[in-house]
Amino acid sequence: MKSILEEFACGNISPEPRFIKRNSEYEKAVNTLSDTEEKLRVVLNDAGRELLSAFLDAQGAVNHMTNIDKFVYGYRLGALMTMEVLSGKEDLLTGGAAK
Numbered sequence: 001m002k003s004i005l006e007e008f009a010c011g012n013i014s015p016e017p018r019f020i021k022r023n024s025e026y027e028k029a030v031n032t033l034s035d036t037e038e039k040l041r042v043v044l045n046d047a048g049r050e051l052l053s054a055f056l057d058a059q060g061a062v063n064h065m066t067n068i069d070k071f072v073y074g075y076r077l078g079a080l081m082t083m084e085v086l087s088g089k090e091d092l093l094t095g096g097a098a099k
Contacts, residue, residue, distance in 0.1 A: 009071035 007013050020027045037056070041049055 003072070005072045005075055006068055009068040 002010070004013070020030065037052070040052055044052060
């Protein structure tokens with residue numbers, strides 16, 4: 001079983017859906033990517049299209065794994081920062097002197 005953070009990062013646990021904002025830089029990049037792939041498929045022969053598909057599948061897998069890793073790392077880093085803040089809360093409550 002994957003960790004709860006990995007499940008969350010994979011979208012298996014989601015507090016709300018996300019949508020692409022219209023005319024955003026992200027939407028423009030996705031459209032460019034899609035248009036370029038379509039144009040490449042037209043000019044490539046069968047072997048080239050198979051190679052392109054394999055490349056895109058591998059790139060997608062790498063991106064997926066990278067996104068999960070970055071999400072989990074960022075979440076853990078945020079939790080570590082929170083732990084550090086909470087470990088010094090007594091100074092805030094008691095008016096401790098600054099270092």
